[in-house]
Amino acid sequence: xAGTRRARSEAAKEARRASICAAALALFQERGYAEVxxxxxxxxxxxxxxxxxxxxxxxxxLFLALLVERVEDLFGxxxxxxxxxxxxxxxxxxxxxxxxxLLDRPxxxxxxxxxxxxxxxxxxxxxxxxxxxxxxxxxxxxxxxLERALPGLAAGEGALAFLRVHALVVGLGQMxxxxxxxxxVMSTPPLSDVRFNLELELEPTLAALLRGMLRxxxxxx
Numbered sequence: 771x772a773g774t775r776r777a778r779s780e781a782a783k784e785a786r787r788a789s790i791c792a793a794a795l796a797l798f799q800e801r802g803y804a805e806v807x808x809x810x811x812x813x814x815x816x817x818x819x820x821x822x823x824x825x826x827x828x829x830x831x832l833f834l835a836l837l838v839e840r841v842e843d844l845f846g847x848x849x850x851x852x853x854x855x856x857x858x859x860x861x862x863x864x865x866x867x868x869x870x871x872l873l874d875r876p877x878x879x880x881x882x883x884x885x886x887x888x889x890x891x892x893x894x895x896x897x898x899x900x901x902x903x904x905x906x907x908x909x910x911x912x913x914x915x916l917e918r919a920l921p922g923l924a925a926g927e928g929a930l931a932f933l934r935v936h937a938l939v940v941g942l943g944q945m946x947x948x949x950x951x952x953x954x955v956m957s958t959p960p961l962s963d964v965r966f967n968l969e970l971e972l973e974p975t976l977a978a979l980l981r982g983m984l985r986x987x988x989x990x991x
Contacts, residue, residue: 787825789815791836799877803833803884830892834901837881837889844878845908847871852915859919861980869973872939879968882936883943909933922984931983938975942968 793815797806808829812819826832848871855863872879881889890898913928923931946968948956956965 783825786817786821787835790817790822790825790832791839794832794836795877798833798836798880803880803888808832827894827897828892830889831897833881833884834889834893834897837878837885838901838904840875840878840881841905841908844871844875845912849912849915852912852919855919857918857921861920861984862977864916864919865973865977865980868935868976872972873969879939879943880947882939883947886940920980920984922987924987927983927987931980934979934983935976938979939972942966942971942975946971 790811794806794811797810797814806829808822808826809819811832812822815822822832826835848868851867851871852864855867890901893901909929909932913926913930913932916928916931917923917925920928945966956962
């Protein structure tokens, strides 16, 4: 009987945690990160603010948990799609797959652009370690799938490729998401010639990255 109560209690906790994350996601999509407060999340989830802090000690920890959920889904789809590719696929084909997976998930891109400068700045050691270990596991598994799709990559280079993809997404994402004032400034020549658009730049940039890694590895052999 006690075991049943514990199971129900754990299920209730997970359900409440999920409702908090759903509330945070809805507010993030509606208002943006800066406008989301823990008080607003609590109201949106129908909870007392104090209850929210029982699950997430800070706003950063809440959004980090939201990012983990989204990244797990992203890597699961990437691993599945890469595993379905025949060995020896072209870097352009793989880049198209990765680009499509990322662009179909704008929330992931938006959260990744916040990760290093915002979300990781107010974490305790245990939360930071758990987050990094989760990412490490996802990258390692997806990296192995990438190496099978692109056999020219050496062992371990698939994971390195995903770290570089992450850096590209963060950089391109930050450069392409600009304020309305800068949008106006960058809309006319000559500045329009150097205006970055994530949707246009991601796939060719990923293809160039993968081609370069394959070329470097071939040169070492």
